[in-house]
Amino acid sequence: xxxxxxxLLNLYKTMVKIRNFELMAEKLxxxxxxxxxxxxxxxxxxxxxxxxxxxxKDDFITSTHRGHGHMIAKGADVNRMMAELYGRTTGYCKGxxxxxxxxxxxxxxxxxxxxxxxxxxxxxxxxxxxxMKKADQVVVAFFGDGASNTGAFHESLNFASIYRLPLxxxxxxxxxxxxxxxxxxxxxENISDRAVSYGIPGVTIDGNDIIVVYEIxxxxxxxxxxxxxxxxxxxxxxxxxxxxxxxxxxxRDKKEVEEFWLKEPIKKFEKKLFExxxxxxxxxxxxxxxxxxxxxxxxxxxxxxxxxxxKEALTDLFVNDSGYDY
Amino acid sequence: MREIxxxxxxxxxxxxxxxxxxxxxxxxEDVAKQGGIFGAYKSFSGKFSGRIFDTPISEEVIYGSAxxxxxxxxxxxxxxxxxxxxxxxxxxxxxxxxKIRYMTGGQGKLHLLLRGPDGISNSAAAQHxxxxxxxxxxxxxxxxxxxxxxxxIKGLIKTALREDDPVICFExxxxxxxxxxxxxxxYLIPFGVxxxxxxxNDVTVVTMSRMVHESLKAAEELEHEGIxxxxxxxxxxxxxxxxxxxESVKKTGRLVVAHETWKRAGWGAEIxxxxxxxxxxxxxxxxxxxxxxxxxxPFASTLQDFVTPNYKDVINAxxxxxx
Numbered sequence: 233x234x235x236x237x238x239x240l241l242n243l244y245k246t247m248v249k250i251r252n253f254e255l256m257a258e259k260l261x262x263x264x265x266x267x268x269x270x271x272x273x274x275x276x277x278x279x280x281x282x283x284x285x286x287x288x289k290d291d292f293i294t295s296t297h298r299g300h301g302h303m304i305a306k307g308a309d310v311n312r313m314m315a316e317l318y319g320r321t322t323g324y325c326k327g328x329x330x331x332x333x334x335x336x337x338x339x340x341x342x343x344x345x346x347x348x349x350x351x352x353x354x355x356x357x358x359x360x361x362x363x364m365k366k367a368d369q370v371v372v373a374f375f376g377d378g379a380s381n382t383g384a385f386h387e388s389l390n391f392a393s394i395y396r397l398p399l400x401x402x403x404x405x406x407x408x409x410x411x412x413x414x415x416x417x418x419x420x421e422n423i424s425d426r427a428v429s430y431g432i433p434g435v436t437i438d439g440n441d442i443i444v445v446y447e448i449x450x451x452x453x454x455x456x457x458x459x460x461x462x463x464x465x466x467x468x469x470x471x472x473x474x475x476x477x478x479x480x481x482x483x484r485d486k487k488e489v490e491e492f493w494l495k496e497p498i499k500k501f502e503k504k505l506f507e508x509x510x511x512x513x514x515x516x517x518x519x520x521x522x523x524x525x526x527x528x529x530x531x532x533x534x535x536x537x538x539x540x541x542x543k544e545a546l547t548d549l550f551v552n553d554s555g556y557d558y
Numbered sequence: 559m560r561e562i563x564x565x566x567x568x569x570x571x572x573x574x575x576x577x578x579x580x581x582x583x584x585x586x587e588d589v590a591k592q593g594g595i596f597g598a599y600k601s602f603s604g605k606f607s608g609r610i611f612d613t614p615i616s617e618e619v620i621y622g623s624a625x626x627x628x629x630x631x632x633x634x635x636x637x638x639x640x641x642x643x644x645x646x647x648x649x650x651x652x653x654x655x656x657k658i659r660y661m662t663g664g665q666g667k668l669h670l671l672l673r674g675p676d677g678i679s680n681s682a683a684a685q686h687x688x689x690x691x692x693x694x695x696x697x698x699x700x701x702x703x704x705x706x707x708x709x710x711i712k713g714l715i716k717t718a719l720r721e722d723d724p725v726i727c728f729e730x731x732x733x734x735x736x737x738x739x740x741x742x743x744x745y746l747i748p749f750g751v752x753x754x755x756x757x758x759n760d761v762t763v764v765t766m767s768r769m770v771h772e773s774l775k776a777a778e779e780l781e782h783e784g785i786x787x788x789x790x791x792x793x794x795x796x797x798x799x800x801x802x803x804x805e806s807v808k809k810t811g812r813l814v815v816a817h818e819t820w821k822r823a824g825w826g827a828e829i830x831x832x833x834x835x836x837x838x839x840x841x842x843x844x845x846x847x848x849x850x851x852x853x854x855x856p857f858a859s860t861l862q863d864f865v866t867p868n869y870k871d872v873i874n875a876x877x878x879x880x881x
Contacts, residue, residue: 292630326663333661342629343662347653353619354654357626357634364583364609364632371626384649387616391623394614548664549699551722555750555797 237510247277250301252527261477268330273301275472278497280305282445286453292340292358292371294351297332299344314530320537327540349382356388359397370398370456378409380423393430396461400452406471411483424466439467440497565734567708569601571715583609586637596734617647624670633669641676642688656699673727684854689819701725702795706770708738713747730768752799758788761876762806765816776872804837811842812879821849846875
């Protein structure tokens with residue numbers, strides 16, 4: 233497959249944008265600027281980027297607690313994202329969701345989710361709704377290896393399969409479910425093998441190779457859009473940072489982490505772009521610097537945005553709250 | 559006016575709204591072929607091909623998928639087989655449906671309805687007899703309706719199917735076959751408006767569901783003893799009609815709250831507490847609660863009857879607040 237330079241550089245820029253956003257979020261958290269829990273997508277950027285490059289704006293996704301990358305790749309505004317991390321009125325959720333509940337329904341992101349596996353039934357419902365409407369949208373459910381051990385995973389894949397719903401289940405196997413290694417908590421080596429139980433295609437791929445992700449996602453999305461039903465893609469990756477910012481990481485060897493820094497997806501893709509002569513040091517520097525500036529401005533926008541008033545806490549529960557006692 | 563059953567009134571409400579609104583569809587375990595475990599869908603089965611279907615026994619997905627379908631513009635009705643089983647998929651309700659609009663800053667409209675049977679019947683025992691409505695009053699984010707008559711269920715379900723907020727409806731198993739007057743002409747019943755099922759002056763009884771009928775029976779017996787009981791059917795628990803209850807208490811000065819669910823921390827405790835906070839000066843006696851004994855539902859019918867409240871418990875409570 234031959235790709236245009238523009239196309240590949242756009243993928244690269246999206247990955248860089250996710251990386252810089254996450255590095256800024258980490259820095260701000262460690263400086264005490266941000267509260268709550270921040271789960272970084274560093275090292276997993278190729279998956280969201282490669283998948284989303286195949287989606288239309290009116291397609292839907294469900295995300296996870298590690299959801300910043302999915303939002304950015306689906307086209308979210310980093311200013312409003314950063315403002316949400318700060319808990320400001322200009323944030324995507326007006327400061328009521330934070331990092332773990334960031335969402336933008338208008339671009340098809342039906343929510344990050346603080347419950348492992350929590351997004352799967354929602355994605356199934358979106359697929360069911362699309363089928364009832366006879367529309368040609370698709371839904372991508374992102375979740376981790378941890379979620380693949382929940383009951384929701386089993387119920388959702390079976391449900392999606394029997395009704396041939398337009399879904400793509402993407403398990404981002406990043407080796408750890410919180411502090412527990414996937415090897416110790418999952419009975420099989422390749423989670424995609426579980427697809428057999430639901431009569432759907434399952435494939436395990438290198439989730440750190442953006443082109444591989446892009447190609448497989450393209451095939452499965454096309455299949456879903458044309459009525460072929462759901463599929464399960466296991467994208468193997470590695471969670472280079474801790475489970476959350478501040479995680480003491482007592483459960484793994486530093487050497488293991490160092491090893492994966494060498495295999496991380498942005499460097500891997502850069503190497504390819506250099507080989508193809510689509511990128512050089514000067515251009516690379518420019519891309520990173522431009523983006524760092526954009527992210528810095530997002531942080532500034534967020535910090536300078538207003539803090540919500542207390543009465544904001546008593547809105548948005550219901551569309552029609554007449555008679556409801558807060 | 560014609561008389562129809564509670565199940566038929568429910569079927570009419572859904573069928574009429576499905577006829578008007580193509581985004582409504584309904585699914586759950588045993589709903590399509592069987593028409594629902596207690597026949598709730600029998601009156602219109604076969605009418606809406608493709609829009610009524612049976613699902614696998616996957617509670618977490620049945621409720622969670624209603625949320626997803628609502629977010630893409632549909633108006634799903636998901637049936638829970640028995641209220642008890644809500645616990646097996648409860649994260650989809652309490653962690654997702656109830657919270658997603660709030661935690662995303664008001665994005666999306668969650669026009670979805672969860673409905674199904676609750677309560678005791680025929681020695682169904684501990685895992686098929688529960689009334690768990692209080693949980694959804696305690697956790698903010700879903701509207702709770704609990705009709706007691708064919709008239710009420712038709713009007714409330716029709717309202718629910720035009721709401722833009724999530725609604726859960728509990729239908730007592732022993733009510734499905736009961737009959738009542740239902741006009742042929744269309745009507746809606748707004749949420750948060752209680753119905754005075756019987757007017758009275760001496761004691762207010764606030765109740766819902768099957769206990770409405772037990773309370774009316776108690777009121778009738780007490781009438782012979784010269785005691786005038788006002789029976790208020792809240793009809794919707796979230797929101798509940800605080801004004802109507804307080805107005806009645808101002809008149810009678812005495813309050814009994816009667817429900818089939820457990821007495822301990824049941825919703826009656828909330829009603830009693832709010833009334834004493836906001837209308838203490840009008841009370842002439844402590845508020846008394848009537849509820850089930852705090853054990854799982856036993857199987858033997860004599861034991862079931864022993865732990866479940868009935869009209870006699872309401873009579874005793876009324877007499878107690880009059881002492």
